[in-house]
Amino acid sequence: MKIRNALILCLGVSLSGLSFADSAELNQARELAKQFVGQLQPELGAAMKAGGPVNAIGVCQTKAPQIAQNLSAKSGWDLKRVSLKNRAATAKADNWEHQVLSRFDQQRAQGADPATLEYSEIVHEKGQKTFRYMKAIAIGQGQPCLHCHGTNINETVKQKLVELYPQDKATGYSEGQIRGAFSFKKVL
Numbered sequence: 001m002k003i004r005n006a007l008i009l010c011l012g013v014s015l016s017g018l019s020f021a022d023s024a025e026l027n028q029a030r031e032l033a034k035q036f037v038g039q040l041q042p043e044l045g046a047a048m049k050a051g052g053p054v055n056a057i058g059v060c061q062t063k064a065p066q067i068a069q070n071l072s073a074k075s076g077w078d079l080k081r082v083s084l085k086n087r088a089a090t091a092k093a094d095n096w097e098h099q100v101l102s103r104f105d106q107q108r109a110q111g112a113d114p115a116t117l118e119y120s121e122i123v124h125e126k127g128q129k130t131f132r133y134m135k136a137i138a139i140g141q142g143q144p145c146l147h148c149h150g151t152n153i154n155e156t157v158k159q160k161l162v163e164l165y166p167q168d169k170a171t172g173y174s175e176g177q178i179r180g181a182f183s184f185k186k187v188l
């Protein structure tokens with residue numbers, strides 16, 4: 001147990017994460033994360049091009065949950081995005097997600113590249129063995145994220161965000177920070 005905890009501290013991965021490194025579930029989760037990004041990013045890019053951030057807010061609001069739902073229905077996994085400072089009410093982190101997100105932030109502070117941060121674990125939830133996976137989502141260089149998540153948000157964008165998300169916590173970020181994470185799970 002001690003060795004296990006030491007490993008978690010040193011490497012930021014659990015033994016289950018390691019021993020299932022090439023498990024079918026981990027590979028599936030990674031593939032789903034790729035598909036999620038692959039579907040969302042072009043939508044966001046196109047919307048930004050077509051009408052700037054004010055227009056693209058609506059796309060984020062409708063397309064992101066739609067993509068998550070479609071991929072969930074297709075794969076049998078439960079897919080979502082979460083954050084310690086969530087915008088969507090559905091993106092509020094549960095206890096397990098909160099711990100993992102905090103650890104991602106620590107790892108980044110210690111110099112880790114956020115693009116490499118992921119974590120998986122088999123947990124018991126509601127009496128069911130469940131595979132859980134998270135992958136950090138960072139604000140990359142040259143990406144449009146800060147128009148809607150940054151410190152210097154355009155007044156019109158700000159107004160629309162307040163209107164749609166009166167409880168919004170997802171602003172004030174800067175480049176390189178971790179905005180949130182993909183969080184996927186599947187009952188085994």
Ligand code: HEC
Pocket residue numbers: 052053054055056057058060061062064065081082083085086087088089091137138139140143144145146147148149170179180181
């Ligand atoms: C045009 C405005 C806009 C841009 C640009 C944008 N976002 Fe968002 N983001 C949103 C909105 C709106 C939501 C809430 C979506 C919903 O209701 O499900 C959101 C939600 C999220 C979430 C889910 C967690 C939460 O807090 O709800 C993450 C993670 C996220 N954005 C990351 C990013 C990253 C990374 C980028 C840059 C690649 C980015 N966003 C660019 C508007 C934007």
